[in-house]
Amino acid sequence: MCGIAGFISFDPEALGVSRRREILELMSRAIARRGPDDAQFHDDGTLSLVFRRLSIIDVEGGQQPLWNEDHTILAAVNGEIYNHEELRAELSARHEFSTRSDCEVVLHLYEEHGESGLEKLNGMFAIVLWDTKAGKLLLARDRLGIKPLYYCKTAQGLVFASELKALLMHPACPDDLNWRDLDQVGIQQKDEVSSYVKGVHHLPAGGMLSLARGRAATLTRYWSIDRSMQGHERHGKAGEYRKKYRRLIQDAVCKQLMSDVPVGLFLSGGIDSSLIAAIAARANNQIHCFTVAERTTVSSGDLQQAISLCRRIGIPLHAAYMDTGELAHRFGLKDLERMILLMESPRFDPEWLFKYELHKFAKRQVPDIKVILIGQGADEFAGGYSKQMDNGVHDWSEYMQSIVAPSAMEFTLANHEIPERFHDYLENDHVEALARGPLGSYRTEMKLLANQLQYFNLWHEDRTSAYNGIEARVPYLDHRLVELLASVPEPLHEELFWDKNIVRDALHEQAPFYPRKREKVPFFAIKDDSSIDELIYLMAKRLYPEFREKYLHRDETIFDWQRVDELHEKTCSTSGDFLLAAWRLVEIMAITIFDDLLRNKERVLSLVEEVDETVVRPLTTEELDDIGSLKFTEPSHRVPCPWTMESSVIIPRGSRLYVALGDSAQAKTSIALFEEGVMKQELSIPHEDGWAVEMLDDLSKAGTRGITVAALCQRFNVEPARLAAILEFLRTRGFAEIA
Numbered sequence: 029m030c031g032i033a034g035f036i037s038f039d040p041e042a043l044g045v046s047r048r049r050e051i052l053e054l055m056s057r058a059i060a061r062r063g064p065d066d067a068q069f070h071d072d073g074t075l076s077l078v079f080r081r082l083s084i085i086d087v088e089g090g091q092q093p094l095w096n097e098d099h100t101i102l103a104a105v106n107g108e109i110y111n112h113e114e115l116r117a118e119l120s121a122r123h124e125f126s127t128r129s130d131c132e133v134v135l136h137l138y139e140e141h142g143e144s145g146l147e148k149l150n151g152m153f154a155i156v157l158w159d160t161k162a163g164k165l166l167l168a169r170d171r172l173g174i175k176p177l178y179y180c181k182t183a184q185g186l187v188f189a190s191e192l193k194a195l196l197m198h199p200a201c202p203d204d205l206n207w208r209d210l211d212q213v214g215i216q217q218k219d220e221v222s223s224y225v226k227g228v229h230h231l232p233a234g235g236m237l238s239l240a241r242g243r244a245a246t247l248t249r250y251w252s253i254d255r256s257m258q259g260h261e262r263h264g265k266a267g268e269y270r271k272k273y274r275r276l277i278q279d280a281v282c283k284q285l286m287s288d289v290p291v292g293l294f295l296s297g298g299i300d301s302s303l304i305a306a307i308a309a310r311a312n313n314q315i316h317c318f319t320v321a322e323r324t325t326v327s328s329g330d331l332q333q334a335i336s337l338c339r340r341i342g343i344p345l346h347a348a349y350m351d352t353g354e355l356a357h358r359f360g361l362k363d364l365e366r367m368i369l370l371m372e373s374p375r376f377d378p379e380w381l382f383k384y385e386l387h388k389f390a391k392r393q394v395p396d397i398k399v400i401l402i403g404q405g406a407d408e409f410a411g412g413y414s415k416q417m418d419n420g421v422h423d424w425s426e427y428m429q430s431i432v433a434p435s436a437m438e439f440t441l442a443n444h445e446i447p448e449r450f451h452d453y454l455e456n457d458h459v460e461a462l463a464r465g466p467l468g469s470y471r472t473e474m475k476l477l478a479n480q481l482q483y484f485n486l487w488h489e490d491r492t493s494a495y496n497g498i499e500a501r502v503p504y505l506d507h508r509l510v511e512l513l514a515s516v517p518e519p520l521h522e523e524l525f526w527d528k529n530i531v532r533d534a535l536h537e538q539a540p541f542y543p544r545k546r547e548k549v550p551f552f553a554i555k556d557d558s559s560i561d562e563l564i565y566l567m568a569k570r571l572y573p574e575f576r577e578k579y580l581h582r583d584e585t586i587f588d589w590q591r592v593d594e595l596h597e598k599t600c601s602t603s604g605d606f607l608l609a610a611w612r613l614v615e616i617m618a619i620t621i622f623d624d625l626l627r628n629k630e631r632v633l634s635l636v637e638e639v640d641e642t643v644v645r646p647l648t649t650e651e652l653d654d655i656g657s658l659k660f661t662e663p664s665h666r667v668p669c670p671w672t673m674e675s676s677v678i679i680p681r682g683s684r685l686y687v688a689l690g691d692s693a694q695a696k697t698s699i700a701l702f703e704e705g706v707m708k709q710e711l712s713i714p715h716e717d718g719w720a721v722e723m724l725d726d727l728s729k730a731g732t733r734g735i736t737v738a739a740l741c742q743r744f745n746v747e748p749a750r751l752a753a754i755l756e757f758l759r760t761r762g763f764a765e766i767a
Contacts, residue, residue: 029084029398029499030092030106031062032156033189034070034077035182035198036165038241042184045071052078054197057633059190062106062494066091070102075158075165079104082499084398087288090129093156096139097124100161103138105131106190107153107175108501110283115148130286143168143236146250150283150506154190154231164240171251171507172405173221173233173482176490180228186239191491192223192372193625193632202227203626210374210619219443221482224374225626233482251507253478254464256514257471266523269516273509274534280506281307284401285315291399292316292390295345296325297334299528299535299546300403300412304503306538308401309341316397317343318390320382321647322350323559323660332655333546340541347647348389350382352559353661356566358642361574362635364567365621369635370495371488374622376614378563380488385644387496392643398498404485405504408477409513411470411525415547424522430714433468439476440467470521474514481505561607562661565599568610571617572596579620586623587616604680605709605762671752673741676734676767677727683708685728685763697721701763709762719744720754727764734767 033055037043043051048071056067056078063080070077070093079092085108093104109115112130115137119125123136130151137145138157143166146155152174157166167188169177179188182200189195196203202225209222221230231237234251281304285291293308295301295317308315319325319334326332331347338345364376371380390397407413414427421427440463441451456467465472486502493500503509516524524530535542576596580589595616598609625632651658679685686700699721701709713720723744727735737755741748758764 029062029082029494029497031059031080031190031194031494032077032104032106032154032177033059033080033191033194033197034075034156035185035187035200036075036158036239037182037184038074039184040073045073048076051198052076054629054633055189055194056080058194058197058636061497061636062190064497068092072160074163075102077102077104077156077158082398082497084108084287084289084499085130086128089127090131091127092129092131094127094129094132094135096135100159101135101138102156102158102160103131103135104156105134105153106155106177107131107151107170108284108286108499109133109149109151109153110280110286110506111148111150138166143238143250146236150508152502152505156188162240164238167231167237168250169231169233169235171234172478172486172505172510173230174486174490174502174505176487177231178223178228179231179237181245186237186245191494192225192228193369193636195228196626196632197629205374205619205623205626219479221479224372224622230482233478253475253510253514256511257474264515264517264520266520269512269520269524270530270533272512273530274537276506276509276512277303277503277534278307278538280503280509281401282311283506284501284503285311287399289398290316290394290396291401292318292394292397293401294386294390294403295319295334295338296403297330297332297337298403299531299542300406300504302333302337302542303406303531303535303538304401304403305337305343306341306535306542309343313342315343316390316394317345318386318393318400319345319347320350320386321347321651321655321658322382323352326655326658326660329546333543335652335655337539337542341539345652346390346393347652348386348644349647349651349658350385350644351660352562353566355381355385355644356563356570359563359567359571361571361578362638363640364571364575364617365625366635366638366640368618368621369625369632371491373487374619376618377484377488378560380492381563383488384492384495387493387498388640389644389646391496391498393646399501400493400498401501401503402489403504404489404502405481405510406531407528408481409474409510410531411521411528412531414525415527424526427526428468428470432470432473436463436465436467436469436472436476439463469518470525471514471518478510561610564614565607565610568596568599568613568617572599572613575617575620579617579624586620592616604765605760607760608709608762671737671755671766673736673738673748675737677737677740677755677764678730678732678734678767679724679727680762680765681732685724699724699763711758711761711763719746724758724763732767 052069059080063082065083066081068079068091081092093102095102109130112133115133119136125132134155137148146168152170154175154177155168167177176190178192178195179186180201187195187198187201195201204226206224206226209224223230234249235247236250237245237247239245285308293305293315295305305317317338319331321331335345367380390400415421421431437459440459444462460466463472489500532544536544576589595609595613599606599613682703684702697713699711700707723740737751741751755764
């Protein structure tokens with residue numbers, strides 16, 4: 029993990045030497061956390077660059093940027109080249125290496141193969157190459173987009189950086205919020221990954237950008253997952269793919285243990301991280317594992333499984349005690365500002381906070397640790413979302429119909445910006461042509477999920493680790509593994525990918541004692557989502573007064589503070605759809621803070637350089653032995669269940685419900701709540717819970733008379749406890765109340 033920032037200008041009069049140095053110093057400060065060990069500068073009048081280093085390989089001698097033998101080609105590389113030893117052996121007969129750095133092979137591959145040399149690399153990387161003879165700059169990013177690289181075009185050339193905050197230090201960098209990319213909440217699979225700033229772009233995964241004097245910048249792709257899907261329709265047997273997968277995941281984990289400094293592992297206790305742990309422990313039985321002890325990880329059984337696994341394979345485990353109530357009560361406005369800054373996003377997701385705290389905890393427990401292996405990327409290409417604790421899917425066919433096809437449809441319509449009013453009239457063949465594949469195909473889903481990795485998972489893993497001076501590595505995204513899974517013929521998908529069987533088989537070989545049929549559990553997203561709601565509720569309630577004072581009383585502000593005040597009042601009321609109000613309020617705070625940081629360089633640098641001393645505590649040995657003794661704060665937003673058998677249920681007064689016609693392809697029914705002709709909320713109900721749609725329809729017809737809970741239980745043959753839980757869900761989202 030390192031940081032790169034710089035700019036190229038083909039106009040020597042644009043900026044003087046001292047001004048260029050000043051900008052580079054600011055850029056260096058902005059990404060100092062990515063590379064706390066060293067800073068090196070280069071400025072030849074055309075290319076100006078700073079490299080911040082986190083020393084992992086060749087700690088003493090691996091400074092960057094690197095030069096070839098005659099100092100005509102410069103390379104700066106953020107990331108790791110896992111096959112550098114094989115490449116070095118191949119190249120050393122013809123080239124002189126000056127360091128042991130894994131990144132030096134990039135220079136000599138470029139000398140011999142040009143841009144096509146990138147195809148020989150196995151690793152995660154963002155690369156800057158400066159060919160002084162050709163006067164050409166080349167930017168490149170790894171195949172899956174594990175390492176970030178931003179850029180923006182200027183009148184004189186280009187500005188580039190590992191993080192947005194460094195890019196913003198350049199006076200030519202745009203700083204206008206891109207509202208358009210805030211529209212699609214939940215759709216994180218559009219072709220172009222948003223930077224949320226107009227005119228600022230991510231270099232796409234598997235992409236190259238070249239720029240030379242007198243020529244326009246050209247963007248090309250040297251890799252895409254589509255290529256691996258071609259020509260494999262009826263080749264190979266399931267057993268062969270299982271064998272190849274086991275061999276490749278073992279090789280990927282062992283390669284990614286490469287380091288001259290301590291290495292750790294985030295172990296949730298789930299299938300993916302447990303497989304990495306089982307393989308890594310054979311190569312390094314002192315690898316430090318880190319896990320989270322929180323209400324949801326105890327409820328799901330993940331924590332208990334992590335403890336059991338580490339004891340069976342004999343590696344140390346550090347468990348971070350995270351009580352959501354405690355986290356929320358010590359989480360202040362400055363902490364929210366820090367989260368928005370480090371994530372470089374106008375959105376806020378509680379998972380980011382938990383991951384940030386876990387990285388900070390790991391660094392406190394093992395101060396010398398600089399590398400952590402994580403389980404990201406296992407789900408996207410091996411059927412990881414097909415059967416999990418919270419999706420209610422029973423077989424592969426149902427997964428294709430109820431999850432994959434609607435997901436592909438939603439993405440395609442959004443990505444091609446087809447207005448919603450035409451959606452119901454589109455010919456399915458036309459949509460599939462736009463999607464470049466059948467909507468109900470797992471290969472189509474793989475393509476979408478490859479993009480989603482850049483939008484969410486890889487984004488937050490990179491930022492939360494980098495901010496703590498840690499490099500996060502992802503064995504499951506070794507491109508050889510991804511290509512293997514993408515090449516599996518469709519007739520074998522169900523056998524290998526349903527319930528992630530191909531991964532379970534590999535885990536069974538490495539750790540036969542691990543429960544083979546254990547359910548897939550999303551991180552902090554089990555059926556009991558009270559911890560997440562509690563965090564958002566407390567943040568909205570507690571932070572808003574200070575936020576309002578600081579941000580909404582300015583001459584120039586985005587939001588109408590009186591309307592935002594209403595959201596805060598609704599949140600504090602703990603009635604009706606107060607949780608939705610809380611989520612909306614946190615989103616408004618995040619957007620406002622992000623927009624402010626875009627224009628406030630000194631504030632950005634101040635937040636980067638502040639030290640966050642708070643850290644969650646580790647579980648004691650006694651607590652690890654007795655997980656049942658752990659106490660967690662009860663969610664304060666929960667009120668005693670108001671529903672009794674005699675309660676009369678009504679639709680909120682002054683509201684009307686509209687039930688859309690059910691769509692068999694979507695496997696759900698949409699219900700909209702209108703007040704005074706304006707849609708206030710929308711809710712999707714799976715077809716398997718169609719009785720709930722009927723219930724809402726009956727309540728809508730009953731008007732202010734309402735229907736008693738007892739009558740509803742009898743009418744729909746539902747247990748009182750089950751009905752009360754559903755009614756409470758509807759109440760907190762504004763769809764029902766007691767007469």
